[in-house]
Every structure is written in C-alpha cells, then in structure tokens.
Amino acid sequence: xxxxxxxxxxxxxxxxxxxxxxxxxxxxxxxxxxxxxxxxxxxxxxxxxxxxxxxxxxxxxxxxxxxxxxxxxxxxxxxxxxxxxxxxxxxxxxxxxxxxxxxxxxxxxxxxxxxxxxxxxxxxxxxxxxxxxxxxxxxxxxxxxxxxxxxxxxxxxxxxxxxxxxxxxxxxxxxxxxxxxxxxxxxxxxxxxxxxxxxxxxxxxxxxxxxxxxxxxxxxxxxxxxxxxxxxxxxxxxxxxxxxxxxxxxxxxxxxxxxxxxxxxxxxxxxxxxxxxxxxxxxxxxxxxxxxxxxxxxxxxxxxxxxxxxxxxxxxxxxxxxxxxxxxxxxxxxxxxxxxxxxxxxxxxxxxxxxxxxxxxxxxxxxxxxxxxxx
Numbered sequence: 001x002x003x004x005x006x007x008x009x010x011x012x013x014x015x016x017x018x019x020x021x022x023x024x025x026x027x028x029x030x031x032x033x034x035x036x037x038x039x040x041x042x043x044x045x046x047x048x049x050x051x052x053x054x055x056x057x058x059x060x061x062x063x064x065x066x067x068x069x070x071x072x073x074x075x076x077x078x079x080x081x082x083x084x085x086x087x088x089x090x091x092x093x094x095x096x097x098x099x100x101x102x103x104x105x106x107x108x109x110x111x112x113x114x115x116x117x118x119x120x121x122x123x124x125x126x127x128x129x130x131x132x133x134x135x136x137x138x139x140x141x142x143x144x145x146x147x148x149x150x151x152x153x154x155x156x157x158x159x160x161x162x163x164x165x166x167x168x169x170x171x172x173x174x175x176x177x178x179x180x181x182x183x184x185x186x187x188x189x190x191x192x193x194x195x196x197x198x199x200x201x202x203x204x205x206x207x208x209x210x211x212x213x214x215x216x217x218x219x220x221x222x223x224x225x226x227x228x229x230x231x232x233x234x235x236x237x238x239x240x241x242x243x244x245x246x247x248x249x250x251x252x253x254x255x256x257x258x259x260x261x262x263x264x265x266x267x268x269x270x271x272x273x274x275x276x277x278x279x280x281x282x283x284x285x286x287x288x289x290x291x292x293x294x295x296x297x298x299x300x301x302x303x304x305x306x307x308x309x310x311x312x313x314x315x316x317x318x319x320x321x322x323x324x325x326x327x328x329x330x331x332x333x334x335x336x337x338x339x340x341x342x343x344x345x346x347x348x349x350x351x352x353x354x355x356x357x358x359x360x361x362x363x364x365x366x367x368x369x370x371x372x373x374x375x
C-alpha cells in the first residue's frame with residue numbers, strides 16, 4: 001500500500017467508499033488550495049506527507065507506518081506531515097500513530113489558540129498565529145486590513161506535524177525552500193520548526209510594512225487642508241486591525257525566547273541560535289506595532305483638535321453674521337413700533353438716512369470682523 005493510501009486509512013477515509021465520496025467530502029468542507037506542486041490532491045485534510053533522510057527527500061510509495069518505523073530507527077530521518085483544518089475524526093488515527101497528547105490534539109483541531117509553546121513528554125507543541133494583509137483600493141471605516149490564521153506544529157524526534165487553519169499561510173513554498181537546503185534540513189524536525197517560525201515572523205514584517213502605508217495615507221488626509229472633514233472611522237478601524245495584529249505577534253515572544261534559551265531535547269543547541277535571530281525579528285515587529293499604535297493615537301487626537309478648531313471657526317463666523325444682521329433688525333424694530341413722535345419720521349430724507357446708517361454700521365462691523373479673522 002502506498003503512503004498516500006495508508007494515510008487515508010489512518011485518517012479514516014477508507015470508510016467513505018472510494019474517491020467519489022472523498023471528492024464529495026472535499027466539496028462540503030472549505031476548499032484547500034492544491035495548485036502548488038508540493039501539495040497532494042488527496043481531497044482530505046492531508047496536504048502532504050514526506051519522509052526525509054539526512055536532509056534528502058525520500059521517494060514516495062512506501063507504507064506510512066513502515067516509513068515511520070524506519071525513520072524512528074535511524075538517527076537522521078523524520079516524517080513531515082501537513083494537514084489543513086482536520087476534523088477530530090480525521091486527526092484521531094494520526095494522533096494514535098504518533099502518540100500525541102489529547103490536550104494538544106484538541107487544541108490543534110479546535111484552533112483559536114493563543115501563540116504558545118508546550119511540552120508533552122518527548123513531543124513539543126507550538127502554536128503560531130499567521131497574518132496576511134488584505135488588499136483594498138480604498139481604506140474605509142469597515143475595511144478589513146489584517147486577516148489571521150493559525151499553524152500548530154507537533155515536533156518529535158522523528159516527525160513534524162503541521163496543522164494549518166485559515167486560507168493563507170501555505171507551507172508548500174517553504175517546504176521547497178528547505179528541500180533546496182539539505183544541510184539545514186538534516187538538522188532534524190527542529191529545523192522545520194525554525195523555518196516555520198521564521199516564515200511566520202517575516203510575514204509579520206511584510207504586513208507591518210503594508211499597514212504603515214495605510215497609516216501614512218490616513219496621516220496625510222488628516223493633516224490636509226480639509227483634514228477636519230476626514231472620516232475618523234478609518235482611524236478607529238486601523239486601530240482595531242492593529243490590535244488584532246498585536247494579539248498575533250506579541251504573545252509569540254515568550255515561546256521564541258524559550259526555544260532560543262531553554263534546553264529542549266527535541267531542539268538541537270545549534271538550532272537555538274537560529275531561534276534567537278527569529279526572536280530579534282519578532283522584537284522589531286512588536287516595537288513597530290507599538291509605535292504605530294502611538295502614532296494612531298496622536299493622529300486621532302490631532303484630528304479631534306482640528307474638528308474643535310473648525311467648530312470654533314464656524315461658531316465665530318455664525319456669531320459675526322448674527323452681529324451684522326442684528327444692526328438692521330434693531331433699527332427696523334425701533335421704527336416698527338408705530339409711535340407718533342419718531343425721529344425724522346416726517347422728514348423726506350429720513351428713509352434714505354436710516355438705510356445709510358444701517359449700511360454704514362454693517363460695513364464697519366464687517367471690516368472689523370474681517371480684520372480679526374472672524375469672516
């Protein structure tokens with residue numbers, strides 16, 4: 001039996017009755033991108049399963065259980081099994097085959113976990129949050145900027161199991177990069193864990209660069225001439241998306257520090273130096289996110305100040321025009337009281353004189369308001 005066929009048996013897919021039922025199951029679950037040549041079109045949660053010996057990929061076609069037993073006897077071999085959003089039934093056989101802890105299996109199936117690192121006997125279980133930037137033509141108050149997913153990694157002496165949740169964060173290209181560097185891959189499963197962590201953190205930095213472009217655009221709009229009319233919802237939306245990015249990035253600091261400093265049996269001391277480099281990159285990402293948060297606070301405060309200034313200017317203009325209108329209103333109100341003895345009431349030039357006085361008073365007030373910047 002081939003490795004793929006045996007893997008279908010392990011995951012329980014032999015019970016559904018052939019490839020047609022497998023295809024129907026695949027249509028009912030979220031579609032997995034199988035366009036990359038490094039992925040296997042199994043139509044199940046299994047994306048790929050590859051064995052390596054001394055950093056070199058072993059040709060397929062062998063029985064999975066036999067392959068696991070063979071690499072377990074060798075000091076330089078391991079199996080890399082990749083899954084995408086497996087169900088509890090699909091993962092049960094794999095968990096039994098590799099003797100995975102039930103708590104770690106539950107976390108891997110349910111997802112929505114915080115980045116962490118846990119040890120269960122001789123097995124290391126790591127959770128990493130993946131992020132991707134959502135392209136948009138225009139940033140609005142409802143635009144999605146950051147989308148998150150998860151990668152769970154089981155690391156043993158002779159196996160690596162990756163469980164991916166979300167529609168991004170594919171590990172196919174990363175697998176090819178590692179296979180192109182047999183010397184690094186020969187360092188064992190810990191080298192795969194390092195490569196995944198490095199790949200995830202690099203994505204953090206790429207997303208941060210893209211988010212910075214959005215922040216720069218909002219900053220430009222706010223400090224433009226019509227900045228007081230800018231939509232504050234965009235700033236708030238960016239802060240929310242930045243908070244989601246922070247929740248993915250910040251908790252990973254402690255697990256990476258443990259991988260870089262604490263002695264772990266399945267992590268070669270030589271690999272720990274590589275984890276220190278990843279930890280440094282993560283620190284830079286964390287600092288940039290904190291700086292962005294402070295910058296957005298400053299932009300929001302500046303926008304509120306601009307709105308207050310604009311409102312004060314509007315109130316001054318309204319007050320100035322109200323004062324101009326008050327002069328003719330007062331004069332006309334006096335002459336509209338119908339008293340018998342009114343000033344210049346029977347003079348032929350009284351009417352033009354009153355209009356002239358009103359016009360002169362309004363002109364003087366207008367010049368005064370204009371000189372003081374109220375109009």
